Amino acid sequence: MRHAVLGAGGVGGLIAAALAAGGQEVTLLVRTSHPSEIELTRPGGGIVRAAVGVARRLAAPVDVLWLAVKAVDLAPALAALPDAPAAAIVPLLNGVDHLDALRARFGDRVVAATIRVESERVAPGRIVVRSPFMKVELAASAADRLQEAVEALRAFGVECNFQRDEPTLMWSKLAFLAPFALTTSAAAAPAGDVLGDPAWRSLLEACAHEACAVGAAEGADLDAAAILANFRRVLPSMQSSMQKDVAAGREPELDAIAGPILRGGARHGIEVPATRSLVARVTARRARS
Numbered sequence: 386m387r388h389a390v391l392g393a394g395g396v397g398g399l400i401a402a403a404l405a406a407g408g409q410e411v412t413l414l415v416r417t418s419h420p421s422e423i424e425l426t427r428p429g430g431g432i433v434r435a436a437v438g439v440a441r442r443l444a445a446p447v448d449v450l451w452l453a454v455k456a457v458d459l460a461p462a463l464a465a466l467p468d469a470p471a472a473a474i475v476p477l478l479n480g481v482d483h484l485d486a487l488r489a490r491f492g493d494r495v496v497a498a499t500i501r502v503e504s505e506r507v508a509p510g511r512i513v514v515r516s517p518f519m520k521v522e523l524a525a526s527a528a529d530r531l532q533e534a535v536e537a538l539r540a541f542g543v544e545c546n547f548q549r550d551e552p553t554l555m556w557s558k559l560a561f562l563a564p565f566a567l568t569t570s571a572a573a574a575p576a577g578d579v580l581g582d583p584a585w586r587s588l589l590e591a592c593a594h595e596a597c598a599v600g601a602a603e604g605a606d607l608d609a610a611a612i613l614a615n616f617r618r619v620l621p622s623m624q625s626s627m628q629k630d631v632a633a634g635r636e637p638e639l640d641a642i643a644g645p646i647l648r649g650g651a652r653h654g655i656e657v658p659a660t661r662s663l664v665a666r667v668t669a670r671r672a673r674s
Contacts (some may be wrong), residue, residue, distance in 0.1 A: 397422050411435075428515065449531065474494045479642050497555060557600075595650065
């Protein structure tokens, strides 16, 4: 299959390397020069090198287009795309609101999907996967279009599942990500420090319950206890990408990650004070940075 990956950061580099290592034809769409080989370091230190094509714009439609830019960069990045860039468009962005925006332009080519991983670009073409897990979930309606790609990802060690319930697919990740990203960013501390501090842990758990309540109102089937249990399995050293963005002075994905909870809470009459408090704290820390 022919693939294009828009975005060469931690997620885009991982997806491109995994597909290319599995024999798929992959082109990275980038705005600046980029090496034609990706060097990816797995957890534990194993190194994979995969050759990819590099282009500034998509010259011809592909089978699958993977969108792996930050939510704050999505609108300008789409300028590099024609109106029918691929048979399947798979956005691996944080949040949920991007699906409506993408479908307004590309229709049913857009496949609901999420990725869970801590993957970081440490230099152009050099990706380090820091989490022991790499997990992608995709809407079951696209199983036929994506089966070959999923097999390549699985062969690389990426856990891939198809999910029939789109709201549950999207909100299951957000209900975990929002508390994790907001607390680690507000505290400027890794997961172990947040979970080991009673005050921060209380805010994290309250935010998770708020996200689950809003997600349920949006039609998702969520288990708050299971989501909270997942935090106990996180590596103590794990950091969120939002935390890294705030520390580096980059614009964080506050609206993409917290916005659906805040707006959904207002829409459904659900109070979300912990989420509001964490957003205020991240905003204040960003201002200090």
